[in-house]
Amino acid sequence: MIYLYLIAAQFLSLAVQEYIPPLPYGARVLLLPLVFFYAALAVPPPGMLLLAFTGGFMWDALVATQVVDGNLEISLGWSIVLYAVLGAIMSGFRPLFQRGHGWEIHCLLSGPLICIFVLSEYLMITFRRGGFLFPKIIWWRIGGEGLAAMIVSPIVFLLLHWLALSLGLVPPREERAAAQQA
Amino acid sequence: MRHTNAIAVALFLVVAVALFAFTPRNTELMQARFLGVIAPLLKNGSSLQKQIVGFREGMKTLGELDVENKQLRVELDELKAKDQTLQGLAAENNQLRRALQYRERSAFKLVPARIIARDASTWWSTIKVDKGSNDGVQADQPVLTEDGLVGKTTVVAGNASTVLLISDENCGVAATVEGTRERGIVRGTRTSTATAPDLTLGLLSKLADLKAGQKVYSSGVGGVFPSGVLIGEVKDFEVEPLEGTASVIPSVDLTTIEDVFIVTGGGK
Numbered sequence: 001m002i003y004l005y006l007i008a009a010q011f012l013s014l015a016v017q018e019y020i021p022p023l024p025y026g027a028r029v030l031l032l033p034l035v036f037f038y039a040a041l042a043v044p045p046p047g048m049l050l051l052a053f054t055g056g057f058m059w060d061a062l063v064a065t066q067v068v069d070g071n072l073e074i075s076l077g078w079s080i081v082l083y084a085v086l087g088a089i090m091s092g093f094r095p096l097f098q099r100g101h102g103w104e105i106h107c108l109l110s111g112p113l114i115c116i117f118v119l120s121e122y123l124m125i126t127f128r129r130g131g132f133l134f135p136k137i138i139w140w141r142i143g144g145e146g147l148a149a150m151i152v153s154p155i156v157f158l159l160l161h162w163l164a165l166s167l168g169l170v171p172p173r174e175e176r177a178a179a180q181q182a
Numbered sequence: 183m184r185h186t187n188a189i190a191v192a193l194f195l196v197v198a199v200a201l202f203a204f205t206p207r208n209t210e211l212m213q214a215r216f217l218g219v220i221a222p223l224l225k226n227g228s229s230l231q232k233q234i235v236g237f238r239e240g241m242k243t244l245g246e247l248d249v250e251n252k253q254l255r256v257e258l259d260e261l262k263a264k265d266q267t268l269q270g271l272a273a274e275n276n277q278l279r280r281a282l283q284y285r286e287r288s289a290f291k292l293v294p295a296r297i298i299a300r301d302a303s304t305w306w307s308t309i310k311v312d313k314g315s316n317d318g319v320q321a322d323q324p325v326l327t328e329d330g331l332v333g334k335t336t337v338v339a340g341n342a343s344t345v346l347l348i349s350d351e352n353c354g355v356a357a358t359v360e361g362t363r364e365r366g367i368v369r370g371t372r373t374s375t376a377t378a379p380d381l382t383l384g385l386l387s388k389l390a391d392l393k394a395g396q397k398v399y400s401s402g403v404g405g406v407f408p409s410g411v412l413i414g415e416v417k418d419f420e421v422e423p424l425e426g427t428a429s430v431i432p433s434v435d436l437t438t439i440e441d442v443f444i445v446t447g448g449g450k
Contacts, residue, residue: 015223018299018310019231026373028304046190053197061216063303067206067336068352069322076209077201084194118304125305129351129372137373141304 002169027144034156040090041097056080100173110153115146221342228298291447307350330412330433349379356403386426392419
């Protein structure tokens with residue numbers, strides 16, 4: 001049931017982020033990766049891979065993969081792999097989430113992980129289009145998105161976690177800590 | 183590593199690698215299907231956003247509305263007059279073309295569309311509109327407004343389409359400059375976004391004597407964009423080692439447009 005909830009949250013966040021206006025230098029607030037990072041903390045690694053697949057697939061289907069004049073800019077599936085790699089890093093901090101340090105981990109890691117994600121996308125299109133261009137605006141945009149993610153992440157985390165607890169999809173902190181000790 | 187984890191990783195890799203093998207055509211079809219699924223949500227979100235903006239605008243006083251109404255009436259009269267003049271010119275143009283045994287230029291078939299989402303991606307400049315294949319829209323059709331060129335359609339679902347904006351590096355438009363014989367390609371730069379569009383007109387002659395303010399129009403070469411559609415105006419001109427390059431200010435404000443027209447027939 002938690003997977004359905006998280007997939008629905010990914011889908012909804014993808015739609016909502018379309019309405020968030022851009023920040024200076026063209027940086028964006030990316031909600032779908034934030035939802036996925038929460039999922040990486042809340043579910044075990046096999047579940048994280050499933051959600052990396054759904055999240056990456058949605059990202060490629062709506063945002064990243066551009067078919068221009070019959071050519072693919074980024075192959076379908078790249079975002080899925082990127083999500084899985086970043087999700088694996090986040091998943092490594094799951095024991096801390098179990099002990100009740102969820103939002104801090106989510107907030108601290110979301111920024112750097114989103115910077116890596118956006119930089120990877122840029123490197124892929126740079127490889128595809130040619131011309132190794134790295135003006136300052138690119139770095140501002142990458143850093144800005146990381147910073148925006150860190151600012152928004154507590155809201156996303158607390159909203160998702162409160163809903164998951166209310167629906168009984170995630171056990172309370174005491175139960176999670178006890179299960180981890182056992 | 184536990185067995186379940188190992189199986190999950192193996193399964194994940196198999197599926198991911200299978201997706202890498204998708205052809206551009208299959209990818210486009212899959213994107214169109216997904217766009218069709220999410221489009222109703224985007225349309226509802228867009229309507230809600232409009233209602234909120236409309237409510238805020240509805241708070242205007244009667245005096246403000248009266249002034250606005252008078253301005254609109256004047257504009258309407260002006261446009262009617264212009265329309266009549268243009269109709270006359272179009273008829274005269276067609277007569278002259280016939281006289282010169284040119285193919286009579288067919289009128290554009292325009293499908294009006296509303297923007298339902300402005301893309302949230304970092305590196306691509308695209309928008310989503312509420313018209314798709316059910317309305318006769320196909321991929322690679324030009325999109326414009328009364329002010330000029332906006333871009334072209336890429337992914338087309340039944341009830342929505344993705345439009346690649348002229349501010350994107352991937353959207354190249356063959357162009358000419360008013361009052362000269364210069365021809366080149368207008369495209370966005372890699373750092374360009376819809377909010378801060380940065381267009382360049384490249385492949386010009388090094389001897390081109392372009393001045394700021396000269397209009398840039400599509401030339402019709404390439405078959406996607408019709409000729410004579412305003413793209414923008416020259417901001418400045420630079421001579422580079424191999425070519426002349428001009429910066430172009432787009433004629434359409436890509437951040438504020440709400441409605442566009444998709445050219446679905448003729449005019450090419």
